[in-house]
Amino acid sequence: MADTLRCDVAIIGAGTAGLAAERAARSNGASTLLIDPEYRGTTCAAVGCMPSKLLIAAAHAAHAASSAAMFGVNVGQVTIDGKAVMQRVRDERDRFVRLTKEGIEEIPASIRIKGRAAFTAPGCISLDDGRQIDAASIVIATGSAPFVPDEFANLGERVLTSDSIFELEDLPGRLAVIGSGAIGLEMAQAMARLGVAVTLFDKGERLGGIRCDKVHAALKDILADDLDLQLGVNVAASALDDSICLEWSGASKGRADFDYILVTTGRPPNLDSLNLSASGLELDDDGVPVHDRQTMRCGDSAVHLAGDVAQDLPVLHEASHDGAIAGRNAAAYPAPVKTDRFTKFSLVFTTPAVARIGQSEDEGVVTGTADYSDQGRARVEGKNRGVLTLYAAAPDGRLIGADLCTPGSEHLAHMLAWAIQQDQTASQLLTMPFYHPTLEEGLKQALRTICAATPIALPDSQDSGAPSGA
Template sequence: MSDFITPDVDPAAADRTVDVAVIGAGHAGLNALKEVQRITDNYVLINGGPLGTTCARVGCMPSKVAIQIAHTFRQRHKYDRYGIKGAEHLQVDIQNALAYVREMRDTFVDLILANTTDDMEETFIDGYAAFLSPERLQVGRQIIAARRVIIATGSRPVIPKAWSGFQERIITTDDLFDSHDLPKRIAVIGLGPIGIEIGQALAHLGVDVIGFDESATVARVPDPVVNRLVVETIGRDFPLVLGQPIAITETGDGLRIFAGGCETHVDKIVACVGRTPNLEHLHLERLGVPLDSWGVPVFNPNTMQIGPLPVFIAGDATGAATLQAAMEDGRIAGYNAVHNPIVPFRRKTPMTVLFTDPNIAMIGRKWTELDESAMIVGQVRFGPVGRTMILGNNRGILRVYAERATGRVLGAAMIGVGAEHIAHLLAWGIEADKTVFELSQMPFYHPVIEEALQDVLLDLAHRLKGEREDAFHLPMLGTVRHQYTPEWII
C-alpha cells in the first residue's frame, strides 16, 4: 500500500479495504482512475447500470454521427448551383441512417470498454454503491472500506412530472439513438445546445420539427448580437417558439402543444430540458454535509473535495454537462484522492461548441459576466470571408471581448462555419493570457476561415492602440520577426 493517506479505516469491519473507490465508469470516473493508477494499485471501480460512458452511448458521439449524416444530405441543395444534376432524386433512408448511427455508437462503446473495464477483473465491481459513512460503501452484500471515495455517477435526462401521463410519446437523448425509425412530426422542447443540435439534424433529415423554449435565448448564447443571428439562422431550418410558457396535452394520435399564440400538433416530443445527477442510490445524507437543490453535496470546484471529507465528486454528478469538464473534474478528483496535501487546481478556459450548421461557439468569459465599460468588443461577419464564400456557407458573426486597459482577450461568441476551430485558437490564446496584439501577430494562411479571426484581432488592436498609445509596448502591426534578419515590414 502507498503512504499517501493515513490508514484510519477499520478493515476488520469490511469485506475489502482499498485506497480509493471510484463510483462510476463514465469519462469522469475513468479519468479519475487514471490518476489513481499512477500512485496505487489498491483500488476498485464500481459501476451500476450500462457501461460505455454517456458520451459514447447516448451523447457526443452518436449525436455527431447523426449530425454528419444530416449535413451530408442537406448539401444536395447546393448541387444544382455547382452544376451537379440529379439532386432532386436523392432520398435518405431513415431506418438505414439510424442503423449506421447505432453501428457507430456500438463501435465507440466497444473501444472504450476494450481499453478500460474489459481487463479490470477483480478491481471492477458491477453494482450500485451506497454510503454507510464517508469511508464505507455497500455494493450488494459487499462492504468496502475506502480511504478515499470519488463520486462520478453521471446524469440522466430530466422529464417534468407534468409529462408523466404521456411518457410513451417522449423521446430523450438517452433513447433517441436506439430508435429504428422517426415519427413524421416532432417538437423539440428545450433549445439549449443539445436541443438545437438534435432539432436541426432531424429537420435536415426530413422530419417536420418545431422547437420550443421558455427562454428568449437559444443554445444558451448570452451575447445579444450573436443570439439574434443564431435564432435567425436556426429558424430557417425549423420554426422556433421562444419566451413563452409551454403547455402540452395528449390527443388521440399525438400531442398538442400551446405556447403564446402558437398551437401545433406533433407525434412525439424530444425532451431536452436538462439533465439531473444520478445520486439517488448513494444515500448522500449519510455524509452529513449540506446538499444543494439538486441533491449535490457542496464541494470545492478547484479540488473537487466535498467539505472536509475524504470524498470527491466529478463530472455530470456535479451538475456539469460537458465531456471536457467531466475529464478535468475526474483528473483533479483522482489526483487529490491519492495525494496529500490536497491541491487546488486552476480551471481551464471554458469552451462550448455546438455542431450545428453553421457551428455555434462560446469561449472564455460570457457576455453577462463582463463589465461593458471595461471591455472593447471586436466584431466581424463571415459574409465577405473568401473561404466561407467558397464553401457556400458564409452566414455568421464572430465577436471577441478584450480588456480595454490591457488588451487581454477575455472571451468570445460566434456562429459560423468552422467555428469549432476558431474557438480552440481563442481558447488557447485566453489560456495563455495573450493580448489582441500578440494574437494578431500569429501567422494566418489564405484563403482560410481563420482570416475572420485575423480581421477581428487586427481591428481590436488598431482601436486599442488608438485609445491608449502609451499603454502598449508591442511590435508594430503587420510586423514580422524573422529568425535571421532584423524586423521588417510587410
C-alpha cells in the first residue's frame, strides 16, 4: 500500500511564490509539505531577474565607456571580451542560485518532499512515486516556462529561450529576438550594446505594453539607435548548417541569417503535469484555475494559486505577495482573509527603463506629460531622452497611473507607485520637496499640467524652486 503523507497545507512548487506560501502557512500555525521535483532554485535567481541584470550591467559598462568622449574623457578603443562577459554572468548567477538553495535547505528536511504532484480527485493529490498526500488545503505554485512556437521548435540548439541564453560561452555575432515584451526588449538592447548585431521582430506594433503614444515613441527612437526594429511582421525560419535564416513580411520585407534566435514569446504557466481535469476546479480560457486575487483561493475549494502560474502579474514582488496571501489563507481554510493588493507596477530594464503603473487614460481621467529632452539633470548626465505621462482622476487630480521611459525611471516609478497606492493627488506631490538639480524635478511639468486641468489648483507659494529644466 502506498505511503500517505499528511499535513495541513501542501505547497506544490518551491519557487519564489511557493517558498513564500510555505513560510506564511507555517508561521500561521499550519503543518506544511513543500513539494518540488528538482529544487533547482527560483526562476529569478536561475534564469530570470538576476542573470538578465548581470548581462545588462555589462551592457551599461560598455555603453558608458563608449559614450565617455562626450564628457571629454577619452578611453581609447572599447573592446568587449564576450567569453568573460558570459562567464561573469554564470558565476554570479550560480552564486545567487547557491544562496537560494541554501535558504531552501533551512526548511526542515521532513517538510521538503521531492516529487511531482498531480490531482487524483478534487482536493486530492499524489506523487509520481505513488505516495499520497493528505492535505486540508493546497497551494499551486508551479511557476511558468518559456513558450516556443511550432515554427521555431524544431530548429535545434540555435534557438534560445530565457532559460538557455545565459549558457552561451561567448556573445553571438548576429542575434534575432522574437517578441518585444520585457525579456525581449531587455536582452535585445543589452546584446546590442555589447556589440552584437541585433534585430528584434514582433507581429505587433507596440513595444513593452506601453499605453501612452508619446512614451512609446520615445522608447522606439531610443532602441532604434542600438538595434534593428522590425515590427508588424510575420517571420518564417529555416535552419542552415551554421546559422538560421529568417524571412519576414508585413510592415516590411526582408531576409537575413543569424547565429542564434532568442524566442521571447511568453511564459505560460506550468499546469500540464497537474492533471487539473481531476481537480474539479473551474478553469479560464487559458486553462488556469479561476481564483480571487484578494485571497488567491480557487472558488470555494481548498486550492489556492500563487505566482506566475496564476497568470496575473508575473513579477517577483507580486509572486511573493501571492505566496504570502495564499499560504495564510490555506492555513486559515475555510475562512478566507481578503488582502488589498499592491498598485499594479512593472518595470522593463532597458536604458532608460520602462515603467507601467496602475491605470491609464479613461473617462474622467486627466493626463500630464513631461519630456526629458531638456531636463536639467538629465542633460548634465548626457541622458536627456525620454518621456513620462501621469494619469489622474477628475475632479481632484488623484494619481491613478503612469507610463515612463525616462532617465532614472525605475526610481521615479517607485515614488509614483507609492503615491498612487496612498491615493495622493498631483497637488499634494507638488507640495513635497524637490531637490535641485535632480531627475525628480522633471515630474513637476506633468504634475502642474494635471493641477491646471482640475478644480483644485495649487497655490503658487506651495510650488517654489528652480524650474525642472534649469
